[in-house]
Amino acid sequence: MKNTPSVEEQKEILRRMVLTRRLEEMLGDLAKQAKTRGPLHRCDGQEAVGVAACAVLNDDDYVCTSHRGHHVYIGKGMDPRRIVAEIMGRETGYCRGRGGHMLLGDIATGMLGGNAIVGAGIPAATGMALSFQVLKQDRVAMAVFGDGAAQTGICHESMNMAGLWKLPVIFLLENNQYGLTVRQEVQSPVKDLHIRAEGYGMPGVMVDGNDAVAVYRAAAEAAERARRGYGPTLIEAKTYRMEGFSTSDVGGYQPEEEIAQWRERDPIRIAAAALDELIGADEVARIEAAANIEMGAAFEQALADPLPVFETHAPSSAYSEISR
Amino acid sequence: MKNTPSVEEQKEILRRMVLTRRLEEMLGDLAKQAKTRGPLHRCDGQEAVGVAACAVLNDDDYVCTSHRGHHVYIGKGMDPRRIVAEIMGRETGYCRGRGGHMLLGDIATGMLGGNAIVGAGIPAATGMALSFQVLKQDRVAMAVFGDGAAQTGICHESMNMAGLWKLPVIFLLENNQYGLTVRQEVQSPVKDLHIRAEGYGMPGVMVDGNDAVAVYRAAAEAAERARRGYGPTLIEAKTYRMEGFSTSDVGGYQPEEEIAQWRERDPIRIAAAALDELIGADEVARIEAAANIEMGAAFEQALADPLPVFETHAPSSAYSEISR
Amino acid sequence: MTMMRYAEALNSALREEMQRDPTVFMFGEDIGRYGGVFKVSKGLMEEFGENRVRDTPISEQALTAMAVTAAMSGTRPVLEIMYADFMPLTLDALVNQASVFGYLWEGQVEIPFVLRTQGGGGVGTGAQHAKSLDSFVAHVPGIKVVAPVTPADAKGLLKAAIRDPQPVVFLEHKLLYNMRGEVPDGDDVLVTIGKAKVVKEGTDVSIFATSKMVLEAEQAARELAKDGISAEVIDLRTLRPLDIGAIMASIAKTHHAVVVNEGWTFCGFAAELSASIMDHCFDDLDAPVERVAMPDMAIPYSEPLETAMLPNAAKIAAAARKALA
């Protein structure tokens, strides 16, 4: 079983992590200028989790994420320009502006999708895996969700069914140690949530969520298990959100020293350092620079795109009703 | 810590178990004669669980049970006549006929109450324990629920909060090995459900649910923990329902040999045998005979009681609304 | 035509659709080995195997959410929720998932699943197992809701629901399963979702109902006929989308209307019917629309109490007389 990323894969993972970070930073800037709409949940510091885990999936494997899903959007190979366009409410966005940053969906890359009901991505991926199993397809579904989401009832119900039916699903618990504003010890009496896997008859593993290679390995192994019919895996990736809960967040609940400690372990620096040894620092710098430029261009294009007009967005086929 | 039932307690437990069994049998007979209304869920074979666990509680401790709660009703000290009256839809019943056999409630004995939404008794008891903790009262709440109920989302949410806040609650999982008609391995990938306790930071213990003394001990220990502020306990009592899911059940899914094996381990015979040694078989026989007579009288009285009339049951204070 | 029970009609719809389309599968509590507590899925696990007919744990909330995304991923799930009283547990999946993504991801996904359930009172199942919560599901955009009363409609609508690209909530009634009726033969006899049916023509007052209440309305019409009152009985069959055309046509003729629903009165489905008639038929009305629905209270267990509160033919007839007074 191959479970270490090739050099090419590591380069691509780094590139996507940088794309994500740049996306977050530029959105943060626009938010400060009051040019965004609604809350934005940045994932700075968590890029390795979403990006490296998605790297083990195929286009026809599905992933469901949460309100904090930018790394998954980019990780699953979605087009930065159309992501930005959606977040900025443009007609050219993935959902023509209907979704916004939390509710993106793209069937082509299998990112289906963001979800702002905490926990809802968990049965979502489980249901997809059920469909794959019924159709006897060689496909895997993955749910990426938070430590807060792990306390919801649907998490329990979904994991129980996934374990029972040996569904091809990966539960990727992104433990960034906070719910919205509360620390994990205010949400759950146990520190390590992967220990719950035993109660669902599936393996539970813990990884360093700031180490892209470690995340890749764990996800690759879980995907392999799923494809072979051995069922689900719960992966708990310990990580940290460096920019707080959201742009509408007044902050103050994540201690400065804690943030500083985690900044030391910035996942992009860890991924870059690993690659430095393989391809040299110059090449790494080139990858990063190119990614930054690409995301800048995505913003430029997207911001020039038109906003939607209501007339073409009235309820239509999805809501077709005969007599009203 | 006292955790073995006294002889007097054992006598009372046996008496209540026999009362329960007789209740079930007489209801079964009436059901066969089409004299009952709606489904009835008999707990023959599970009497030790409800009766012995309730024996460790005080009147002001609350217990929440399920659709299959007759042993808890009797175990918590409710009056047989008013139980039967409620089940037979009489005005003299605990809920004046509004509740029926699944939804009895009696604040005086702290049986609050039956619940036919599977799993709902679990947050119910947890909420009561929360109230006790807020008011700093020396009271305990207990949820009695099935292996099927253990798969619901509210079970997870409740246990997580109970473990987190160290609530004075006992989770008594009555594992009779079947959901409605499906065996436990069709409902859950793990055989022993108490292992899940670890994920909620509480002890999980397993007991022989057909041995009243064993159930009493486990419940006494859990109640003690709860009262001392150490929080909840999950007790899994392995048992068996000898008369199937309900009176509207066509049966066929519990193998005959399995039923026969469990009949060998009838909890009433086990409790009686233990007492035989302590007080002699004659005394035991007298207790049983008296209980049978008492339940017979309860039926006689209750069946002579009047049915309610609608006029006195229209929505009133509980639903008081100003202008309609 | 074949004479069969309502439950058998549903069973044959499921069997035929599963034979026709390998992407159709079923899941729900006790539907497999046992064949469902109302025996609607009898024999289907034997015929189609455990992969396509699944017994599930008691997990309504996740099951419904899973049906939504399974439907987005190439299958056509048919989920059984044992009692309509448990619909609250399914609502997040309907309101915040199916309804949302059907519109937000329009053009990318279809969500062809059917949620079958049954409601209604009359047999002492108590306050948690006898409700009709029609308006909860009918309130959700992007969800269709049907509630057939005859075996023929049950079969034809279930087949149409399974083939529909949108989520369909299929409301059955526990007292209908043993009702018998003629069902057309042939694998492709569908009943169009969204079309009401005139069950009995009449000229004095229009009675609109669904599910078991259609039987009560028919009984009421027979009683009214004894007094020379000609009631038109319309089986709406579909709650959403509502066949407002059929409603308008009938009221244009009778100028009087009674709306019937077994659910609670306040904010219930009968309220929508009354409001829709207000919207579309005000000038045709000679009297206010009469609402016949459940009083706003929990359903008591004991027979005299339960019987007294359920909407029935007598209450419908009284309402019609009041409308005509």
Place this chain on the structure above:
Amino acid sequence: MTMMRYAEALNSALREEMQRDPTVFMFGEDIGRYGGVFKVSKGLMEEFGENRVRDTPISEQALTAMAVTAAMSGTRPVLEIMYADFMPLTLDALVNQASVFGYLWEGQVEIPFVLRTQGGGGVGTGAQHAKSLDSFVAHVPGIKVVAPVTPADAKGLLKAAIRDPQPVVFLEHKLLYNMRGEVPDGDDVLVTIGKAKVVKEGTDVSIFATSKMVLEAEQAARELAKDGISAEVIDLRTLRPLDIGAIMASIAKTHHAVVVNEGWTFCGFAAELSASIMDHCFDDLDAPVERVAMPDMAIPYSEPLETAMLPNAAKIAAAARKALA
């Protein structure tokens, strides 16, 4: 009188009731250390401690069920559900627990709890964080539902809700929290649940609304006045029990009615208003009641889309003109 924001008015109601009654306690997501995402519970954990003000895990379903039984056991819980969009998760506890046991165990238990939540659109929170699902909760017997628009009513009704022996769902609106208004001083200034208020008297048409829609109705009335149309604006304040007397009195005067609700149209709360008017005021009506509510679709994110679909003053004014045409 003190001038304060709506959020502050709620905060002071909570503080005063917690000071007054030691059995009142609060729980909900992020309400403690952080003071609530809308800052309604700011400072209360500091004042009352972690036993009586609790941050919770994300577990709406169990939290609501726990509130019900905690309320039966001697406390008066105030539960915050962060967004009204999550109400589906709370419905089993309301429909199958609180509503059922309030009636079945009448005389044995009271269920004095308050479920506070906030809904409404307008600021790009998207399809899962902008809905008004009023009719879901208003449908449930035994539950009271209030939705104040002014800081004074917010405070007075919240205090009344906390003291009420029945469950009360308290609906706030995300766009009201920063609105300022005069609030009467004094610890015992309650507003009676179930009483509507005439916000502006008028003679030509009655506009009925709750929560933020009252502001839109007032704006509509000002616009209509420019054309010489005298609109009466009634703030219902309570959705259930409905103050039908106030509705009847107004329609008896104006003979025309517009009903407004930010929730979806079909089976929404505006439908109940229209139906209630049908029941009680038919003979007084000169034209059909006009419904102004959300179109039946998920709420889109992008500003032009969201803005176009929300009910607002212009749509209310147009509806009033239509009623009077």
